[in-house]
Amino acid sequence: MIDDAIITVKELSKRYDGFAAVEDVSFDIKRGEIFGLLGPNGAGKSTIISILCCLLEPTAGRVTIDGFDVEKNSNEIKKIIGIVPQEISLYYTLTARENLTFYAKIYGLSGKTMKDRIEALLDMVGLTDRADDKLEGYSGGMKRRINIAVALLHNPRILFLDEPSTGVDPQSRKRIYDTIQDLNRQGMTVLLTTHQMEDAEKLCHRIAIVDKGKLIALDTLNGLLKMVGETDIIQVKAKDIPTEALDVIQRIDNVQKVSVDDESMTIELVQGRELMARIIETLTASGTKVESIQIKEPDLETLFLHLTGTKLRR
Template sequence: MNGIEQSIVRVEHLIKRYNSTVAVNDVSFEIKKGEIFGLLGPNGAGKSTIISILCCLLKPSSGRGTISGFDLEKNALEIKRIIGVVPQEISLYHTLTARENLTFYSRIYGLSRQMREQRIAKILEMVGLSKRADEPLQNYSGGMKRRINIGIALLHNPKILFLDEPTVGVDPQSRRRIYDTILELNNKGMTVLLTTHQMEDAERLCHRIAIVDNGKLIALDTLEGLMKFAGECDIVRVEARNITQKTIASLEKVDSLQKVSVDRDMMTIQLLRGREMLATIVDILTASDTKVDSIQIKEPDLETLFLHLTGTSLRQ
């Protein structure tokens, strides 16, 4: 991790309510300067609400936060000058070219003509679209549009970049390019906060990962540190018909079993030494008349950890 010093983002006991719904529930964390920090969780977990508050688009119901020493509620204008924001929804003019979109937004940022031309050329090269800069965006793939969306957030050379689900719905080539862009920016010292429900994003990019579910922060550490929570457990996934309470009750008698959950025709079994216990699991399923269509075993990963902490799979 390059150039990590003091914390550039601080969040303390953040709460956001919508009437009786608590979207963010007493969340606290810090992001260090020069860090790629990930908020990992399912859709509806509260990730986008957290990032919207940090971008000064929403006011918290209670709690406080600072970015580079500026208070979220008192210094919104100063914060907006030093952050770049890439929303989950692509916000571009599709009848304009990539260059025209970048030019339009650079004028909003107040860049001089000379600075505009320099920044636009550099950004087009960074996102790998220099050769197609003068094509209308309606000819672009979803991944290419998202790369331009990232470029727009970089026009004013922000200190910190917020990315909300940066790889959702993109093709593999664009995903790799987005990864390369984020890592290149970070290597040059930029702090990055990204939200994602994609395991690969968190594993490939983030120095530290905060796992969020139902508005709560339930774990925060490096990938290596988080994986220690998962211990030696394995996940057995069974696609089957006729999963009954009798089936579940029989499985719960297995000594090494930690959790079992069922979502329609998919059963997820978390247990120690899963490979050794696989034959026992199959015997129990057969004896309870469960019709097994497929069975697979997974070694510990972030999804295993999420299941371990919440009792549910990471929903998309």
């Protein structure tokens, strides 16, 4: 356990009727850290975050938030955490200001304190000038920004965001990134889930990669990228790749792993650049119609492929 951990997750498991959605997951989050859970659809990210938010009971394991146990002290925890769920939970027939007022009253705010807080949050998410428009006319990204403002009404110390950039246009995404980073600079601990490597790369101090309910790697971005080591990734675009092509590529000495889907072949190998010409020749000779070939610098996508043999975006 790290000394300055504000969140500790120990041997956490969650089963739905025997199906293991989360299996023996352990990690700590430091106070003041932006921590990311990165993984494809169905990896177990929302399940983990829901348990941490006291919305779902674990099957096994122990989770503490600022010293409080999620199963015993959910009332204390709810006061110090803010939650931005994966599904937007707002009233589309109300304006942004009306939505914020509705939730602020639930949190017991009123009068000038409430008004000031709402104005400050509208400003923070950059929607002051749209505050009196109904949400039905908002873009996905603008709704997400209002949902973030709602999560901050009671001034939490820890913010949980489940897929903050899903369905969000680039402009809103930048605003959301800026908001998260500003909050973090002011001391907020942040846990976010994402299946987009850009979120993890741009925002997170440390990243836990999850797949099929298991935590398969956890480190800083640089630490994770080092795990890929000397491996290059070559992506070949081609339709109807014959199985012989897979065999001949696998037989090249430097090739470590090959995978094929409907429209591409992905090759992990060392000294990829030197071997590109040979790969095109070999594929063409085996009857593959190569449309394009590309070499990629190691990134989180490469690492995910390296660790699991499948692509991150599924």
